[in-house]
Amino acid sequence: MTASESNRCRTAARPRLHVVAAADELASVAADVVQGCVATSLAPRLGLATGGSVAGLYGELIRRHRQEALSFAGVRAFLLDEYLGLPDSHPKAYRNVIRRLLADHVDFVPGAVAGPDASASDLEAECDRYDRLLAAGVDLQILGIGRNGHIAFNEPGSPLDSTTRVVRISEATRRDNARFFDHPDEVPRRAITEGIGTILRAAHLLLIATGESKAAALRAALEGPVAPQVPASALQLHHSVTVVADRAASAELQRPAGGR
Ligand code: GLP
Numbered sequence: 111m112t113a114s115e116s117n118r119c120r121t122a123a124r125p126r127l128h129v130v131a132a133a134d135e136l137a138s139v140a141a142d143v144v145q146g147c148v149a150t151s152l153a154p155r156l157g158l159a160t161g162g163s164v165a166g167l168y169g170e171l172i173r174r175h176r177q178e179a180l181s182f183a184g185v186r187a188f189l190l191d192e193y194l195g196l197p198d199s200h201p202k203a204y205r206n207v208i209r210r211l212l213a214d215h216v217d218f219v220p221g222a223v224a225g226p227d228a229s230a231s232d233l234e235a236e237c238d239r240y241d242r243l244l245a246a247g248v249d250l251q252i253l254g255i256g257r258n259g260h261i262a263f264n265e266p267g268s269p270l271d272s273t274t275r276v277v278r279i280s281e282a283t284r285r286d287n288a289r290f291f292d293h294p295d296e297v298p299r300r301a302i303t304e305g306i307g308t309i310l311r312a313a314h315l316l317l318i319a320t321g322e323s324k325a326a327a328l329r330a331a332l333e334g335p336v337a338p339q340v341p342a343s344a345l346q347l348h349h350s351v352t353v354v355a356d357r358a359a360s361a362e363l364q365r366p367a368g369g370r
Pocket residue numbers: 159160161162163164190191253254255256260261262263283287
């Protein structure tokens with residue numbers, strides 16, 4: 111059964127929530143989920159996020175690859191989003207970030223990691239192409255969450271059924287992401303992002319949240335109303351979600367979900 115087939119008859123279920131005390135535990139619990147997907151699917155399709163929250167997970171996957179023979183040779187991977195307007199070789203372009211964080215250190219076969227082509231002359235056509243590529247199914251989508259509740263670059267107000275498209279990055283998110291750039295003005299104003307609807311098509315979602323700055327967003331995502339104003343609240347519509355959060359990020363949750 112493909113990922114999209116297994117996802118067709120989904121009914122929402124409460125996310126499995128793992129609250130962890132330390133960064134290495136967070137990386138290990140999240141890596142178990144990824145390894146479970148990679149090890150059990152014949153041709154695993156993995157959705158990759160970038161950002162500070164997922165760096166520890168990728169470090170742990172690299173360790174398991176080197177020390178425990180975890181192989182990515184049969185895995186196809188798909189970037190969740192990409193900045194527009196950065197030169198191809200820019201170190202902060204997500205395609206280059208993911209190389210440094212993961213791809214260069216494990217055994218993906220050449221061409222196995224795909225992303226939206228930010229240099230395409232017809233961006234609308236590129237968004238459609240990428241969305242069609244993903245329509246074949248993603249087994250596991252890794253996600254971070256923004257302080258304003260965004261997922262990928264789906265900012266507050268994004269339609270819950272949105273598909274891959276060009277978006278404006280909010281000033282709040284530009285400020286948050288400025289820490290990765292030499293100067294705040296360097297942060298691009300636009301991106302290509304998988305839509306919320308695109309993300310929800312994955313068979314399983316893995317959300318990672320760290321730090322107190324994410325606490326309000328995580329509560330709104332998991333316990334607030336499902337609404338475009340909090341894009342991550344769309345996770346409540348999915349039947350199979352794992353959330354791995356540290357204590358600071360989970361501090362505002364009222365109702366512990368399953369898995370804790
Ligand atoms: C960016 C990315 C998102 C990511 C978010 C949180 O805006 N587009 O995919 O989830 O930042 O990033 P961080 O983990 O660095 O807080």
